[in-house]
Amino acid sequence: MRIRKAISAALAMTALMFLAVPGNIMAAGEEKAVLTTAPQVPPAIKRTTPAKVLVELETTEVKGKLADGVEYEFWTFNGTVPGPFIRVRAGDTVEFNLKNSAASKNIHSIDLHSVTGPGGGAKATQTIPGGKTGFLWKALNPGIYIYHCATSHIPTHIANGMYGLILVEPEKGLPKVDKEYYVVQGDFYTVGGTGDKGMQAFSLDKAKAEQPTYVKFNALSTPGNLKANVGEKVRLYVGNGGPNLTSAFHVIGEIFDVVYQQGAVGSEPAKNVQTTLIPPGGAAIVEFKVDVPGAYILVDHAIFRAIDKGAVGILEVTGNENPQVFKPLKEGGKDAGH
Amino acid sequence: MGSWRVSVILALSTCLFYGFIPLAGAAEETDVKPRVPSNKMELAKGMANPGSLDKGFIAAGKEIFSGKGRCVMCHGETGKGDSPMAAAFNPKPRDFTNLQWQKVRTDGEIFWAISEGTEYGMIPFGGSLSEKERWQLVNYIREIGRLSNPTLAKEQNN
Numbered sequence A: 001m002r003i004r005k006a007i008s009a010a011l012a013m014t015a016l017m018f019l020a021v022p023g024n025i026m027a028a029g030e031e032k033a034v035l036t037t038a039p040q041v042p043p044a045i046k047r048t049t050p051a052k053v054l055v056e057l058e059t060t061e062v063k064g065k066l067a068d069g070v071e072y073e074f075w076t077f078n079g080t081v082p083g084p085f086i087r088v089r090a091g092d093t094v095e096f097n098l099k100n101s102a103a104s105k106n107i108h109s110i111d112l113h114s115v116t117g118p119g120g121g122a123k124a125t126q127t128i129p130g131g132k133t134g135f136l137w138k139a140l141n142p143g144i145y146i147y148h149c150a151t152s153h154i155p156t157h158i159a160n161g162m163y164g165l166i167l168v169e170p171e172k173g174l175p176k177v178d179k180e181y182y183v184v185q186g187d188f189y190t191v192g193g194t195g196d197k198g199m200q201a202f203s204l205d206k207a208k209a210e211q212p213t214y215v216k217f218n219a220l221s222t223p224g225n226l227k228a229n230v231g232e233k234v235r236l237y238v239g240n241g242g243p244n245l246t247s248a249f250h251v252i253g254e255i256f257d258v259v260y261q262q263g264a265v266g267s268e269p270a271k272n273v274q275t276t277l278i279p280p281g282g283a284a285i286v287e288f289k290v291d292v293p294g295a296y297i298l299v300d301h302a303i304f305r306a307i308d309k310g311a312v313g314i315l316e317v318t319g320n321e322n323p324q325v326f327k328p329l330k331e332g333g334k335d336a337g338h
Numbered sequence B: 001m002g003s004w005r006v007s008v009i010l011a012l013s014t015c016l017f018y019g020f021i022p023l024a025g026a027a028e029e030t031d032v033k034p035r036v037p038s039n040k041m042e043l044a045k046g047m048a049n050p051g052s053l054d055k056g057f058i059a060a061g062k063e064i065f066s067g068k069g070r071c072v073m074c075h076g077e078t079g080k081g082d083s084p085m086a087a088a089f090n091p092k093p094r095d096f097t098n099l100q101w102q103k104v105r106t107d108g109e110i111f112w113a114i115s116e117g118t119e120y121g122m123i124p125f126g127g128s129l130s131e132k133e134r135w136q137l138v139n140y141i142r143e144i145g146r147l148s149n150p151t152l153a154k155e156q157n158n
């Protein structure tokens, strides 16, 4: 008797928990997607069942810093370039809403490469300033996908910074790592030359000629370096908004242990890669363990773009030296072998 | 050569169809060939204009044209398709003062283009502007035609 009572009490408790803890009723209800600004990535999804996920972005046109002393009017999702990182799970149904700030001069929209349907949502989301549009879609294919504005003149909207990444996690999730970061490359075209100070206007001519004045990672996002500790596994979600250049993505002083080339989650990943190609409108996932402290520089290894046009980022690794893996030799190797 | 180009363009627009990708070199400025897909033409032409020559519709359309619809960004203040933004487009945003265009297009086709966009760069506004607002725009665009073409005004005001 007492055992039966205990069991039914336990059952009642479990039922209550299901009702009370939001994490347990997601399958039945809705949840709001956690959005992050680059270089941050939302936490891995813990759910094991599909949910209805709400995502809302707002398009804005904002002045910001393109380089030291150089201002530019960026067109953005949520005020940053790249726009927020969106994370959902394969099988989820996403209710996507797009607001266009009343202060915008232009119509904007979104084409998410993760969407199966006309224009990736572009036709349903052409949004006037002050307006709001939306559509519902089901995340059928896992992977890391670019999203971008698709309002004509489309190349101009992309060149001004309207892109970001959405991750559709596979049902079983991705392997656990210690740090995840979000990086998107973009090429920019200003009327003035590289380094010309002041407010710079967009140059349609340079964009058509595919001659950027700047190439940037996370052009208008949270400043600061990426950080990791010696011994940690780092995963980078790297996208390329373009509009024109294909990135030869490389981290100086590291080898990618694993690369999901072209963001093809579910395919056998490549191993031991030095430089990976990321086309405009594409993305990749790279993973590596950091073994030695120091500053590791992210570059587009089409190297003029890095050294002369700005395509650099820094991963700062702190921790104990690891002389077995790397050790500088003083005075031409006198202490070698000690 | 001509037909080769046309078939490439057709293939491209079917494969990549966004509804509004401007395809460079696809058409000349004066090209007035239909923008409504042939299987929808009957539907488009059959739509009745609820505010033809109505002053209220025209005034409201003008307001939306330079206000919340942002049509001016591409078609320009005067509707001639000569805004700074127009430089990016090929073909250019439509010049609404063009007599030939005003004559060949039915009201329903103009309503269709505003609602669904065209494959040469006109944005579809069906999700953003109400049906009434789109008809107000049709009638303002007609008014632009009449103001710049007195013969047209005579014909239509009859």
Ligand SMILES: [Cu+2]
Pocket (backbone or CB within 6 Å): A059, A075, A107, A108, A109, A149, A150, A151, A157, A162
């Ligand atoms: Cu846009």
